[in-house]
Amino acid sequence: MVAKMALAKPFNIAIFGIGALGTLFGSHLSQVSRVTLFGQWPAQLAALRQNGLSMTHPDGHQSHHRLTATNQIQQIPTTDLALVLVKGHQTTQVAEYAAQVLHPAGLVLTLQNGLGNYEQLADILGVERTALGITAQGATVTGPGRLRYAGSGPTHLAKTPALAERLVTVTDLFNRAGLPTTLVEQADSLVWGKLAINAGINPLTALLELPNGVLAEPSQHQTMMIEAALEVAHVAKAQGIKMPYADVAQRVIEVCRATASNHSSMLQDIKRGAPTEIEAICGHVVKHGERLGIATPVNMRLLKLVQAKERGEDNEGLGMDIN
Numbered sequence: 001m002v003a004k005m006a007l008a009k010p011f012n013i014a015i016f017g018i019g020a021l022g023t024l025f026g027s028h029l030s031q032v033s034r035v036t037l038f039g040q041w042p043a044q045l046a047a048l049r050q051n052g053l054s055m056t057h058p059d060g061h062q063s064h065h066r067l068t069a070t071n072q073i074q075q076i077p078t079t080d081l082a083l084v085l086v087k088g089h090q091t092t093q094v095a096e097y098a099a100q101v102l103h104p105a106g107l108v109l110t111l112q113n114g115l116g117n118y119e120q121l122a123d124i125l126g127v128e129r130t131a132l133g134i135t136a137q138g139a140t141v142t143g144p145g146r147l148r149y150a151g152s153g154p155t156h157l158a159k160t161p162a163l164a165e166r167l168v169t170v171t172d173l174f175n176r177a178g179l180p181t182t183l184v185e186q187a188d189s190l191v192w193g194k195l196a197i198n199a200g201i202n203p204l205t206a207l208l209e210l211p212n213g214v215l216a217e218p219s220q221h222q223t224m225m226i227e228a229a230l231e232v233a234h235v236a237k238a239q240g241i242k243m244p245y246a247d248v249a250q251r252v253i254e255v256c257r258a259t260a261s262n263h264s265s266m267l268q269d270i271k272r273g274a275p276t277e278i279e280a281i282c283g284h285v286v287k288h289g290e291r292l293g294i295a296t297p298v299n300m301r302l303l304k305l306v307q308a309k310e311r312g313e314d315n316e317g318l319g320m321d322i323n
Contacts, residue, residue, distance in 0.1 A: 011032075011033040011034065011080050011081070011173065012033070012034050012036075012077050012078060012079050012080050012081075012103075013029055013033050013034065013035045013036070013079065013080065013081045013082075013083060014035075014036050014037075014038060014076050014079040014081070014082045014083070014098070014101055014102075015029075015035060015036070015037045015038065015083045015085060016038050016039070016082065016083065016084050016085060016086050016094045016097065016098065017037075017038075017039060017084065017085030017086040018037050018038070018039030018041055018044050018045065018048070018069055019039075019041070019044075019085070019141055019265070019268070020139040020140055020141045020147060020265065020268065021085045021111070021135070021137060021139060021265075022037055022039065022085045022086075023037070023048070023053050023067065023139075023141070023147055024055075024137060024139040024147060024149065025083060025085065025111075025137070025179065026053075026065075026067050027053055027055060027063075027065040027067065027147075028174075028177040028178050028179050029083075029173070029174070029177045029179075030065065030066075030067060031177055031178075032173060032176045032177045033173060033177075034077070035067065035068065036068045036069070036070060036075070036076045036077065037067055037068065037069040037070070038069075038070060038071065038073065038076060038097065039069065039071065039086075040071050041144075043144040044069075044141075044144045044145065045069050045070075045071060046144065047143075047144035047145025047146075048067050048069040048144075048145055049069060050145075051145050052064055052065055052066045052067060052145065053065040053066075053067055053145055053146075053147060054145060054146050054147070055146075055147045055148075055149055056142075056146075056147070056148045056149065057149050058149060058150065058151050073097050073100055073101065076101045077101070078101060078102075078103050078106075079098070079101045079102050079103060079106055080103055080105075080106050080107070081106060081107050081108075081109060081170060081173075082098040082101070082102050082106065082107070082108040082109070083108075083109050083111065084098070084108060084109065084110045084111070084112060084117070084121065085111060085112065086112065087112075087269070087274075087275060087276070087277050087280075088112060088113070088114050088116065088117055088277050088279065088280030089275055089277075089279070089280075091110075091112070091116075091117045091120045091121060092120050092124070094121075095108070095120060095121045095123070095124035095125055096124060098121075098124075098125060099124055099125055102125065102129065105166075106129065107129055107130075107131055107163065107166045107167075107170065108121055108125050108129055108130050108131065109131045109132075109133055109157070109170065110130075110131070110132055110133065111133045111134060111135045111155065112277075112280075113194070113195075113198050113202075113265065113277050113280060113281060114195065114198065114277050114279075114280025114281045114284060115191070115195065115280060115281075115284040115288075116280055116284060117280065118130060118132045127162075128162055128163075131157060131158065131160065131163055131166075131167060131170075132157070132158045132187055132191070133155060133156055133157040133158060134155070134156055134190050134191060134194045135153065135154075135155040135156075136153025136154055136155070136194075136255075137152060137153050137155065137179070138150035138151055138153060138259045138262045139262070140262055140263040140268060141268060148261075150259050150261055150262035151258065151259065151262075152178075152179075152180065153180075153258075154180050154181070154182065155174060155179055155180065155181040155182075156181070156182055156183075156184045156190050157170065157171060157181060157182070157183050157184070158183075158184060158187030158190070159183050159184060159185055159187075167183055168183070171183055186242075186244070188236075188239075188241045189241055189242055189243065189244045190244055192232065192233075192235075192236040192241050192243065193243050193244040193245060193251075195232050195236075195281065195284075195285070196229040196230075196232035196233055196236075196243065196248055196251075196252065197229065197251070197252055197255050198277075198281045199228045199229060199231070199232050199281050199282055199285055199299055199302070200215075200225040200226065200228045200229035200232075200252045201215060201225060201252065201255065201256060201264055202264040202265065202266035202267070202277070202281060203228070203266060203278060203281070203282060203302035203303075203305070203306050204221055204224060204225055204228075204302070205263070205264045205266065205267045206264065206266040206267045206269070206270045206276065206306055206309070207302075207305055207306065207309060208221065209267060209270065209271070210267075211260060211261055211262060211263050211267075212255070212256045212259045212260055212261075212262050212263075212264060213256060213257065213259075213260025213261060215253075215256045216253055216256035216257045216260060222253070224298060224302075225252060225256075226248070226249045226252060226253075227298045228282070228298045228299055228302060229248050229249070229251075229252045230248055230249065231285060231289070231294075231295075231296045231297075231298055231299050232248075232285050232299070233248045234294055235285055235288050235289050235292060235294050235296065238292045238294055239288075239292070265277065266278065266281075266306070270306075270309060270310070275310065276306055276310060278302070278303055278306040278307060278310075279303075282299040282300070282302045282303040282306070283303055285299040286299050286300050286303060
């Protein structure tokens, strides 16, 4: 039997990931708890240590936040909550790091994009210490130590009986930090609902190198976005998973409009020359589709296009341009 989550003050949180969401959550949570960010991006680490985080809010005002950031796992104190906000290809490594610092009664929470991250964390840390959530918070790193907050969106954590008390603690903490958070029953619905949005928006914005709002206007790109999202919905339906909204096409366009100025995480990765989450998003849609006998040609196309762009290849040379 797992003990109750330690509530000694200060409540220690380790955030794995020092990009847009890592620093956004860090800036909020550091107001109500002790937060240490962990990551390996040298320029970001240097900026956070020297000058802190400068954030531009949706209404244009600026705020400044002093954050503790490190790339040395031994500098992280025993942790009550390990919040995972890295790319999918880093999840297993982060799980091994989290295992070194997580309190026996602590919790690791993934708010990552895509599929498969929860399973990787649970394999190493155990299901009794692993929680799943999604977030609609949006932010863009505009330079080392600089963040543009695109707008607040809800965060949902999946209810699990064995984790009930700890999840209530985390939910309360997030809400006190100004991060609207609720506990929900249908985790699969929310995860696949977000996957549809990610599959529609992220690859196209990365390929076009434009903010989300470009897809809010009628065009062949918008059509492709909707088709990608609908493929996700079809794969979900085949598994008995109901989407959390009635109209997939309408929802993905609404998200584009609500986050018009935001640069998707995949676009930010492309600009930095970093690996993207395309495998955890479109790649998983394609794999599930193949397993279920459902065609996912748009997700396959986007997968190959983004992979080619990551390798620095000319998409037109592949005969797969998006225009």
